[in-house]
Amino acid sequence: PNYGTQYSSYNLARFSSVRNNYQPQQHYRQYSHLYSSYSEYRNSRTSLSRTRRTIRKTCPEGSEASHDTCVDIDECENRDICQHECKNTFGSYQCICPPGYQLMLNGKTCQDVDECLEQSVRCGPNRMCFNMRGSYQCIDTPCPPNYQRDPVSGFCLKNCPPNDLECALSPYALEYKLISLPFGIAANQDLIRLVAYTQDGVMHPRTTFLMVDEEQTAPFALRDENLKGVVYTTRPLREPETYRMRVRASSYSANGTIEYQTTFIVYIAVSAYP
Structure with a gap:
């Protein structure tokens, strides 16, 4: 059998049409445009990711990032944080004592005021x-x-x-x-x-x-x-x-x-x- 003839025919049928219609500049422009769009998309995602990381890093103490902004953390939701009343402030909180009590140095517990002694x-x-x-x-x-x-x-x-x-x-x-x-x-x-x-x-x-x-x-x-x-x-x-x-x-x-x-x-x- 003539294997060489069949091999030549196969090569001709496999590659002749591509060679005749191949336009390298058109393909370059097409893929160059796709690459440019992907680069812009990737850069935009990278920029957004960096922005979110920046927000997380720059939120002040007592607040946290939420939807690309900083929101206050309500520390008073923790009922054990103050002995008596808790007042939430932006970024912090304040413990409040009942009348006749004073706030201790730890800022959380209250101590009775001895009026008999302090007021003589x-x-x-x-x-x-x-x-x-x-x-x-x-x-x-x-x-x-x-x-x-x-x-x-x-x-x-x-x-x-x-x-x-x-x-x-x-x-x-x-x-x-x-x-x-x-x-x-x-x-x-x-x-x-x-x-x-x-x-x-x-x-x-x-x-x-x-x-x-x-x-x-x-x-x-x-x-x-x-x-x-x-x-x-x-x-x-x-x-x-x-x-x-x-x-x-x-x-x-x-x-x-x-x-x-x-x-x-x-x-x-x-x-x-x-």
Whole structure:
């Protein structure tokens, strides 16, 4: 067989038409135009990408890029960022304290202002300045008949006339206790431990405690524990209110007779704020 002839014919049929109609300049212009369009498209995409990167880099602190612009970040959406109220500002935020509180150096937590101390409040005779969370109050702390106020401790101490048995059997001392609490204290939380002392200032070794005057709706109770009277909560403190209770401590001698009696008047103020 004549393979050479067939090969020549195949070459002629395969390439003759291309060679006869080939126009290099036309093809160059066509592909040159396409390349130019692609270059412009690529350059435009590159420019847009660089612009977006530039926006991300130049957005100030506290803002973020969104649709080629900078928008503020609302930090106050994080509820734990401030102890009390949070005020959003562009690029930042501000924590605000309730009346009677001041902002701490960390800019987030608030501290109660002790008006009794900082304002040197003078309530007058037989009254005491009670610093409460967010405010203060002057409360009456009178000494009963046959009592005198100790200038050092501020306690009301009994001063009975000679041979006055009724006076001698009355409580020996009267103490005022002031407690200021935040809103939301849980139930079964110890608040204060009351201690009865002898005339020598030593904790009496045989003392019992009894709550003798209390509002029936007050969320507090008393228990004896290691010669101390412990006042604790019976339910969560979720209402701003001031409570008053009276606790009597009876101290006994070794043979079971009463040696001393102390009355504690306890004020407990619950704040409207945590």
